[in-house]
Amino acid sequence: MKLNRPLSRVLTSWLLLATGTAALAQGLSDAQIDAERERIGAQRRVIDARHAQERAACYQRFAVEDCLRESRRRLRDDTDDLRRQETMLNDMQRKRRGAEQLERLEAKQAAPAAPDAQQRQSAAEGQRAREERAAENARSRAGKAAEAAQNRADFESRQQERADHAASVEQRRAQEPEARERFKRKQADALKRREERARLNAEKEKAPAAPLPAPVR
Template sequence: MKKLALSLLFAVLAWPASGQTGGTGGLDPVAERARIAAERQALQQRVNTERAACYQKFAVEDCLNDSRRRARVVSDDLKRQESALNDIERKRRAAIETQKLQDNASSQRAQDQATQRDRAADAQKEREQRTADHAASREAMKAQEAQNQRSFADKQQHNAKEQAQRQRERAQEPANVKANDERLDKAAQHRADVERRNAERDKPRAAPLPTP
């Protein structure tokens, strides 16, 4: 009996190492409880038998006291075993709960780490996209600036050509006026000649001189 109690006590002390894996130090709690219940029943039967035997003796009270003392020792030992078993099961349940909490925490950490990695990847993509957008914007601004410069140069060249054309026209304007005046004079002279010829042609012929 005492050896069994010591084995239970050793199982309790060894629990932190074995309880983490869900075991009970090699003990079967159900079988142990059944054994303790059977030993209690056997103890009660033995007590009843001893009490009956005591009443057959002369020193009844001494016999009963001895029987009670022996029963108390055995009962106390069974209580210690039961207490040790309860402690084992309590530690087992606590270890299982602790393991669940650790597993949940580990799963949560893994999920948090995965979320952080996803966020970091998204942030990196956003930074790369912003960099690409800025580069494209700078290239577009450079292209637009070059186009503006070409347009400005073309406009200046066109203005310069127009200005040169106006200067040539202003330089040729006196000659054009003179030529135009000459054309007008020639036209007027031509009309006068035509009118003169027409007038001479239409003038009546003179009567012939009389015959002498």
């Protein structure tokens, strides 16, 4: 699936995060990430609507199951691509916030020492531990949510495949009597044509010969 311009900028920022360039990574705001999530959601709705149209069109074709199988493959490819984009956004946001936290800690460490420097250091370490626990909890929740979404998507896909197969079988059963009736009509028409040709040939054979000319006196 071709990436549009906003997503290209997002991926560029993600690469900056991956290289550890914290200052540049901060240029991607939560609002921008939320806007990308909204775009992905809108794109998913378009894909779902297209898939519904393709499924409806498949039932008008002779090779119903092949058509449905190809439509499901395109749906999986497109939704997998959107899911990868969402994962990138989650990683970018997490890494950006981690970079911001690291900068705050570095700024604190670079501040001039004071009589209570040991207390500030202890507070910073406690804050770092809390932030790390919060980040770990966020990753755990995001992982569980992604796993649940994947399980739900897999279940819905299996349900849809079973429904499509049942509909295809039912359609073939409905078409079988019509096909047999067309075959019978074709056989009857062919028999009628053969009988008509035989009748015409018989009439030609029974036709009387032309009389001989009268003798000249």
